[in-house]
Amino acid sequence: MSRSFTLVVNCRSGSYDRDVIDAILASASELGCGETREIRIPEDDCPSPEDLETDEMLAVFAGDGTVNATISGLYGWDGAILILPGGTMNLLSKRLHGDVDWQTILERVSRGDAQRTRPNIVRTACGDAFAGVMAGPGTSWNEVREAMRDIDVAGVASGTLTAFGETTGGARIAIENPEVGRREGYPMIEVFPSDKGMHLQCYHADDAGEFLVQLGALVTRDFRNGPHDKYGPVETLEFVANDGEPIGLMLDGEPVPAGPREELTVAPCEVDLLATVSNG
Numbered sequence: 001m002s003r004s005f006t007l008v009v010n011c012r013s014g015s016y017d018r019d020v021i022d023a024i025l026a027s028a029s030e031l032g033c034g035e036t037r038e039i040r041i042p043e044d045d046c047p048s049p050e051d052l053e054t055d056e057m058l059a060v061f062a063g064d065g066t067v068n069a070t071i072s073g074l075y076g077w078d079g080a081i082l083i084l085p086g087g088t089m090n091l092l093s094k095r096l097h098g099d100v101d102w103q104t105i106l107e108r109v110s111r112g113d114a115q116r117t118r119p120n121i122v123r124t125a126c127g128d129a130f131a132g133v134m135a136g137p138g139t140s141w142n143e144v145r146e147a148m149r150d151i152d153v154a155g156v157a158s159g160t161l162t163a164f165g166e167t168t169g170g171a172r173i174a175i176e177n178p179e180v181g182r183r184e185g186y187p188m189i190e191v192f193p194s195d196k197g198m199h200l201q202c203y204h205a206d207d208a209g210e211f212l213v214q215l216g217a218l219v220t221r222d223f224r225n226g227p228h229d230k231y232g233p234v235e236t237l238e239f240v241a242n243d244g245e246p247i248g249l250m251l252d253g254e255p256v257p258a259g260p261r262e263e264l265t266v267a268p269c270e271v272d273l274l275a276t277v278s279n280g
Helices: 018-030 064-073 091-097 102-110 140-149 153-168 208-219
Strands: 004-010 035-041 057-062 080-085 115-117 120-124 127-129 133-137 173-176 188-194 197-203 228-234 236-241 247-251 254-256 261-268 272-275
Touching (some): 004 018, 004 064, 018 035, 018 057, 035 064, 064 080, 064 091, 064 127, 064 254, 080 091, 080 102, 091 102, 120 188, 133 173, 173 188, 197 261, 236 247
Parallel strands (some): 004 035, 004 057, 057 080, 080 272
Antiparallel strands (some): 115 272, 120 127, 120 261, 133 188, 173 236, 188 197, 197 228, 236 261, 247 254
16 A cells, blocks of 8 residues: 555535544555645645655545646546545546445545546546536526536526526537537536546536426526537547627636636546546
């Protein structure tokens, strides 16, 4: 096992739980991971390659945004990062380990059942996404996402009405190069990386009935069950806002400044991650 175990957490996150953090550190010590320490974002800076030893086990127990900042900040490091399920959706952790808890993952690692991998990610001019990309016209979807993150049901309902109200009037995101899906575009599109390329889920609300179904799915924090089309895998694509305005773009749940046209491509992660199941 590694000589030390470093755990990155976000102490401002809604999912932060001091008892769970202590349990992870205690378990790592009991499993022979060596001396433990904690990096608390944002009180501490995200680690850089110069801050870590190559044989140090660096684990991240946080949401997608903190995971993104940690991984991208360690590009070029010769060590490997262990992603634990510390957020809401935990898409990257599920991809690397399956739908299991942090204790199971640590036990697998302690048995030597982990391998280094550099899974595909989604690359944009605004940054990289390891879990997924969400896009829609303007900034309304950012407000919906923030309300969902804070479990603000009223905010989700209000924001969704605003977002779909704007997009029903004509503003949508189309997919080009290759041209896939509806030529008039969609109010919201999600992109997920896999070992085969990028997979798309394109959401719509064409009439009053679909609007209500989509609204209900969003309010119950299960918007992926709303009306949508699926496409992929593809290696590259472009999002184009049909109103010429900047796209509302989020990488791993964090809004980033974008233009009216954005290219997305598949690329390998630039630092090793630890996987305890086959890459997907």
